[in-house]
Amino acid sequence: MSWLRLIMMATALFILASHAKAHLTPxxxxxxxxxxxxxxxxxxxxQGEYAFATGNPVRNSPDSLAKAKAYLIGHMAVTTPQGRPWRLVIDRIEFVQIAGPPDLHAVVRLIPPQGVTVRRLAIDWRVVIDxxxxxxxxxxxxxxxxGGRLDKERQVLGALQGARHRLVIDRGTASSLKGFQAAFALGMRHIAEGHDHLLFLFALLLPAPLLAAGGVWRGARTIRMALWQITKxxxxxxxxxxxTLIGAAFFDWHLPPQPVEIGIALSILISAIHAWRPLFPGHEPIVAAGFGLVHGLAFATVVARFxxxxxxxALSILGFNLGIExxxxxxxxxxxxxxxxxxRxxxxxxxxxxxxxxAGLAAIAWLVERLVGxxxxxxxxIDMLLGHAGYGIAALTIGAAVAFLLNGGRVADTAR
Structure with missing residues (x-):
């Protein structure tokens, strides 16, 4: 293989590896x-390369799809590294535009022989490249x-071209603990980077230590009552x-991203208004559960690949949820x-x-952003500031201690 071809392949590998959202190259x-x-x-x-290589039609007709299926099965094989054949089952095949020009898209199950690990295999691929x-x-x-890989960062295994048509893959020893740890870390990262989720929770907790009377927040709950309210x-x-996480993983519950994101922004706005003036005093846990369903639909886009x-x-959802918690x-x-x-x-x-x-201004900004796209x-x-929320909590802690000392440790009338 010439140096020029090596450089071209390396460049293409780099571009594709860094582009994790869509297939845009020919x-x-x-x-x-x-x-x-x-x-x-x-x-x-x-689709164009498939048509050039095969001369087959590229329509979603039974005859065209049957030819495409036969071509794939005849030009790819999966075996153990020692040569024992695996079974291939095509669950879906279609001509579709995913991103960029139209493609031949197929979903194929690779099933090893009985008693053989799924983690070591050899792929012989001659589709188009021959x-x-x-x-x-x-x-x-x-x-x-x-293998502990659940995040969006795809791992490139290699590329085949021309006479090089065999790729051996070894994924190492299977470990459920690795998967659980990866799900836990992903849950932690997802909620930590999900400023809207945490802001909703914070807005709902703002009035948790208070009692409502006459349409205003008046007086403070006892410490025990406040802690119980927060827990609920x-x-x-x-x-x-x-x-909704369980529904997404096991029953394919999902909604398009835009209405879910709009619902999350609305949940923050409503919670912010409630923190200012009581809208649903005493019913905060019910509201938290209801809006939790909406927030869970946003998490569902992550767990769909678990x-x-x-x-x-089950282990992925448990780890992801524990990471969030x-x-x-x-x-x-x-x-x-x-x-x-x-x-107090x-x-x-x-x-x-x-x-x-x-919180209300942030919700309105996100709402406008998500409505217009x-x-x-x-x-x-707002996103940039919330990325430094730790400093805000530190300032809040210092300010609270100073305010409590200035107030003489006495409970004040907080009617507003």
């Missing part, structure tokens, strides 16, 4: 998902629970998003002592109103 791509008993190959072959010399196919791991709110939110088997999905618990434990102290001072009405205003500077600024 080369083929095989995305692999590894389960316990089988692997799944999501195959994309450019006819079109400059065409290559990129092999990528999209998900591998037992956080638990209800957890129950809500856990339900494992191919029931056990893997770990961050939520850290946020609650960090913020609530300050809010409890402030709620004359300074809390102003603090609560300003916090509610900031374009980023706006204010929403981007």
């Amino acid at each position: 080369n083929s791509e095989v995305n692999l998902d590894f389960g316990q008993q089988q692997a799944v190959a999501d195959i994309i072959v450019p 006819t079109v010399p400059n065409h290559f196919v990129l092999f990528v791991v999209r998900s591998d629970f037992a 709110i956080v638990s209800a939110f957890t129950a809500g998003h856990s339900l 494992g191919l088997d029931i056990q893997e999905k 770990a961050v939520q618990l850290i946020v609650v434990l960090a913020a609530m002592p300050s809010l409890l102290m402030l709620s 001072t004359r300074f809390y009405p102003a603090c609560r109103s300003i916090s509610a205003l900031v 374009y980023a706006n500077p204010f929403a981007q600024g």
Whole structure:
């Protein structure tokens, strides 16, 4: 192989590896998902190259799809590294425009012989590359629970071109613990980076230490009552998003992203208004559970790729949920002592109103952004500030301690 060809392949590999969202180049791509008993190959072959290599029609007619299926089966083989053949089952085949020019798209199950691990295999691939010399196919791991890979960063395994048509894959030893740890870390990262989820929870917790009377927040709950209210709110939110996570993983519950994101922004706006003036006093846990269902639908886009088997999905959801709860618990434990102290001072009405205003403005900015589909500077600024929320909690803690001391440790009338 010439140096020029090596450089071209390396450049193409780099471009494709860095582009994790869509197939946009005129080369083929095989995305692999590894389960316990089988692997799944999501195959994309450019329609033009397929037609040139085969002379077959490219319509979604029974005859055209039958020829495409026969061509794929006849030009790809999967075996153990020692040569024992695997069984290939094509579950879906279609001509479709995924991104860029139209493609031949197929989903193929790769099933090893009885008693053979799914984690070591050899792929013999001659689709298009045996006819079109400059065409290559990129092999990528999209998900591998037992290998601890669940995030969006795809792992490039290699590329085949021309006379090089065999790729040996070794995914190492399977480990459920690796998958659980990866799901836990992904849950922590997802909620930590999900500023809207945490802002909703914070806005709902702002009035948790208070009692409502006459359409205003008046007086403070006892510490025990406040802690119980906080526990109910956080638990209800957890129950809500856990339900939709389970539904997404096992029953394919999902909605288009835009209405879900709009619903999340609305949940923050409503919670911010409630923090300013009571809208549903005493019913915060019910509201948290209801909006938790909406927030869970946003998490559902992540869990949809969690494992191919029931056990893997269950462990993934458990780890992902525990990761979310770990961050939520850290946020609650960090913020609530300050809010409890402030709620017993004359300074809390102003603090609560300003916090509610900031949350409401952030919600409106996100709502506009998600309705029109374009980023706006204010929403981007809010995201940037919330990325440094730890400093805000530290400032809140110091301010709460000072306010409590200035107030002489006495409970003040917080009617507003």
